[in-house]
Amino acid sequence: MRRRDFIKIIAGSTAAWPLTVRAQQTDRIPRVGVLLGIGENDPEAKTRVKAFQQGLRDLGWFESQNIRIDYRFAASNPDLINKYVAELVTLAPNVIVGNSTPVLAALRQKTSSIPIVFAVLNDPVGQGFISSLAHPGANITGFTFIDFPMVGKWLALLKVVLPNLSRAMLMFNPATSPYYDVFLRSFEAMPSSINAAVSAMPVRDTAEMAGAIAKLGGEPNSGLIAASDIFVADNLNEIAQLTLEHRVPAMSVYRQFVVDGGLMSYGPDTADIFRRAADYVDRILRGTKPADLPAQSPVKFELAINLKTATALGLTAPQSLLATADEVIE
Numbered sequence: 001m002r003r004r005d006f007i008k009i010i011a012g013s014t015a016a017w018p019l020t021v022r023a024q025q026t027d028r029i030p031r032v033g034v035l036l037g038i039g040e041n042d043p044e045a046k047t048r049v050k051a052f053q054q055g056l057r058d059l060g061w062f063e064s065q066n067i068r069i070d071y072r073f074a075a076s077n078p079d080l081i082n083k084y085v086a087e088l089v090t091l092a093p094n095v096i097v098g099n100s101t102p103v104l105a106a107l108r109q110k111t112s113s114i115p116i117v118f119a120v121l122n123d124p125v126g127q128g129f130i131s132s133l134a135h136p137g138a139n140i141t142g143f144t145f146i147d148f149p150m151v152g153k154w155l156a157l158l159k160v161v162l163p164n165l166s167r168a169m170l171m172f173n174p175a176t177s178p179y180y181d182v183f184l185r186s187f188e189a190m191p192s193s194i195n196a197a198v199s200a201m202p203v204r205d206t207a208e209m210a211g212a213i214a215k216l217g218g219e220p221n222s223g224l225i226a227a228s229d230i231f232v233a234d235n236l237n238e239i240a241q242l243t244l245e246h247r248v249p250a251m252s253v254y255r256q257f258v259v260d261g262g263l264m265s266y267g268p269d270t271a272d273i274f275r276r277a278a279d280y281v282d283r284i285l286r287g288t289k290p291a292d293l294p295a296q297s298p299v300k301f302e303l304a305i306n307l308k309t310a311t312a313l314g315l316t317a318p319q320s321l322l323a324t325a326d327e328v329i330e
Contacts, residue, residue, distance in 0.1 A: 012026030030061075030285045031068045033088035035107070037100030037176070037230035039075035041187055044233055044256050044270065051271035052097070055278025061285075076176055076230040077242075085110050095284045100141075100230045102176055104129055108140065115290045119277040120270055121164070122228055123179050124295060133295040141280065141290040143273045144297050146228050146253060148183050150267070151198060154251045157266055158223045159194055161315045162249045168223040169201035169216055171209070171233035171239075180227060206235060210242055214221060215261070217246025226252040228267065236260050247313055258304040260330060263313065268298030302326045 034052070038045045049071065053063070061067040070091060072084035082259035083107040088096055095115040098104045104118050108129065120123060122145050133144075151170065159165045172180045184200050201216075201224075203209040216222055226232050226239050236254055240262035245248040252258075253267030280293055304327040310317050322328055 013095050019144045023025065029068055031070065031091065031093040032285075033070045033072070033091060033093040033096040034101050035072045035074065035081075035084050035088060035098050037074050037076055037081065037103050038233045040071075040073035042075075042234060043071075044254060045073060045257075047256075048099070048274045051274040052119075052259070052278050055275035056281065058275075059278065059282040061278075061282065067285075074100075074230075075209050076100075076173070076234045079174065081106050089114065095281050097281065100176065101127060101179070102230070103142070108197055114139065114246060115284045116140045116142070117277050117284070117290070118295075119273050120228075120268075122146050122177070123148075123182075124327070126182065127179055130295055133297070135291070136293070136295045137291050139290050141293045141295050143277055143280075144295060145268055145270075145273070147297070150228075150253070151183055151225070152224045153266060154253075155194055156198055157199055157264060157321075158194055158225070158249060160252050160321050161264070161310060161317050162221070162223055164221045165196045165223055165249075166221040167197045167199060167219075168251075169199055169212070169231065170225045170227055171201040171203055171212065172227040172229045172232065173204060174202045175204060176231045177227060177229040180229075184316045188265040200219070203231075206238065209235065209239070213239070213242040213248060214246050217248050222248070224250040226250060226254075226257060226262070229262055236262070244309060244312060249313055249315060255302055255304045255327070258306045258309075258327070261306060261309055263306055263309045263315075265302070265304045267301065269300040269302050272300045273298060298330050 036045050072081040081102050089110045097117045098107050099120050107116050119142055124130050125259055130140055155168055158168055201212050203212055236257045239262040240257055242258040242259055250263050253264055254264045255265050258265045303325045305317055305325050306329040
């Protein structure tokens with residue numbers, strides 16, 4: 001048989017392969033798992049996913065073409081987190097992107113071999129997830145969100161619009177963000193020229209959250225800091241409305257809080273963090289080990305102010321503050 005005829009036979013045989021065989025070949029494209037601690041319909045979740053997808057496209061990865069991505073959204077539910085972590089690990093993806101402390105803790109417990117890239121995570125070194133930012137070690141690396149000094153910045157910004165501020169309550173869910181107790185102990189030990197105290201406001205569900213905000217509304221010269229926490233992120237709209245109803249000046253790390261009617265937000269750009277996470281996914285898919293990728297801190301921060309809310313609360317945002325804001329909602 002001549003070589004040309006042999007090639008034709010092989011080509012014809014390939015075209016006639018069963019669909020199941022060809023499907024198995026398609027399944028060999030890289031697979032990525034993504035587990036967010038917040039709900040799928042949350043505006044913040046949509047922002048993060050869109051940025052991550054754009055980051056991958058910029059690097060030549062297109063879903064349904066040369067990469068498969070399995071998304072899961074836990075809506076700050078511990079049972080869902082454990083369920084989705086088990087599902088993703090069973091799928092044996094090439095890399096998993098995880099968001100939030102409970103998600104990363106569950107992932108670390110389930111796998112020590114699948115590369116993990118965390119995105120929007122607080123204090124990964126202090127929580128023991130990585131050895132250091134420069135040398136994360138093992139199978140985990142990624143992008144941090146906030147650190148301890150941010151608490152002081154939130155307090156200072158509240159003081160600008162409420163000069164008589166004497167106390168701010170830092171609201172978080174201890175089940176999803178246990179590290180805030182450490183943050184606050186460190187903050188209390190520092191000398192402060194702001195002349196305002198920060199106290200913990202742990203809340204474990206929406207009913208407790210609503211009661212705590214209502215109580216704070218009856219305390220003069222007090223403010224609220226809605227912390228970086230998947231429980232808080234999942235309830236931003238309700239928190240914004242409650243602070244308006246009870247006339248509580250409030251600050252959050254999430255820009256969406258201001259869009260929903262909250263007073264102010266200051267924090268890292270989460271979309272930028274997820275775009276950068278796509279770069280680490282790309283590098284891992286191309287052979288780089290997570291241990292060789294240093295964990296990185298945020299590089300872009302945003303300040304947003306809702307002037308309509310400030311007016312409703314009887315507050316004035318100085319022009320100097322407005323001039324530095326990235327977004328002013330009127």
